[in-house]
Amino acid sequence: MKTKPCFSISQNRTMIGAVASPLRHNFVYLIVRTVLRILFVSIGPNVFIFVVTILTVNILRVSNKSRRKLFRMNQSLIEQYASRENNQTLLALMIAVKFLVLRGLVFAIDLFEVIIGFNDPNFPLLNQFMSYAVDISNLFVIINSATNCMMYLKGAQWLDSKFNDRQTIKRKKTICEEGQLLGDRLTILCTSWDKVMKNTGGELGTRIAWNMLRKHPTMLNLKNDEPEKVSLLNGSCKRSIDHVKLKEIGNRITAFIYELLDLMKNSQTEDVITCRIRRVGAVHYDRKINFKTSLFKEFKNTILCAVADCEYDTPEERDLAIESWNIFTSFIIKEMKMGTWVMNDNVHQVP
Secondary structure (H helix, E strand, C coil), rough: EEEEEECCCCEEEEEEEEEECCHCCCCCHHHHHHHHHHHHHHHHHHHHHHHHHHHHHHHHHHHHHHHHHCCCHHHHHHHHHHHHHHEEEEEHHHHHHHHHHHHHHHHHHHHHHHHHCCCCCCCHHHHHHHHHHHHHHHHHHHHHCCCCHHHHHHHHHHHHHHHHHHHHHHHHHHHHHHHHHHHHHHHHHHHHHHHHHHHHHCCCHHHHHCCCCCCCHHHHCCCCCCCCCCCCCHHHCCCCHCCCCHHHHHHHHHHHHHHHHHHHCCCCHHHHHHHHHHHHHHHHHHHHCCCCCHHHHHHHHHHHHHCCCCHHHHHHHHHHHHHHHHHHHHHHHHHHHCCCHHHHHHHHCCC
16 A cells, blocks of 8 residues: 545545555455465464364374273273263364354355455445345354353253263163063172172161261251260260161162062063152152252262172172163162152052
8 A cells, every 4th residue: 555645626635545556456466365365364264273173072082092091990980981072072063063153154254355355336235235244244253252151061061961861761771671671680780789788787778868868968857756865975876877767768778679679580571660660759759758869869879889899709790780780770760750750649549
């Protein structure tokens, strides 16, 4: 650009105006300028972000594989790490796709401006259309910048919930298959259950009840008519876990698991077993005892920890036992949640 004196008719005086230098009209310069702008303004940033996303996903996948090779993990941990890896990959791809989609209009407008150009007085409708397109593209850019934090916060939670739902459905199908429900997996469940009861002195149910009540102490009132002495100074060594009512709840939990295993050993149908579990959930719902997700997690984790603490001949046998109980407890939790949906009028009609 350079300046040049010119006469203004409207103001009736000589002024200095800006005019394009001969370089701006040079054909080679126009080609080089167009190519450089396409590379560094229009196409370049999009391609760079796409390549960086692909490289990041690949690096995360290699890192996760290397980490898994360092440790021996059971199937549950493998699924957990696989879910994290898949969620990280999907989240990165979702952010990249969102960026490309919302920046696509800006990319198209830049290409149109560089190659064809607009603001041509011979095409007023095209100029008006491009003006609206620029406003819409600016809105898309703002949306893209404003939704990144939502993608990281809510997107990860949404992917986790979808993966957990898929795993729950998969485990339910696995446990309800005849070959799994009445075959080798049932043998593993029964054998490991005997070991757990021997290792815990028959008080696994009490442990489960204790951990659940410790998580939510207000769920159940443990006060009774006889005052409990809990101080070592007054001649009593009684622990809270030895409470009579807590023992009663623990015995019911143990008897319930015994009953389910007996139903499977007696070749009962899937409907009979699921209805029995749902009845337990419906009865608790009728008695205003609501099980939160954290309580179900305590129920499951207590059983899995007790199974893992038992002695096994081989590490593979331990992994099979943990995986079997992981599937079985997920099946129980799923059906108990289904039972809570039963109306109070139908509680006693469930077989």
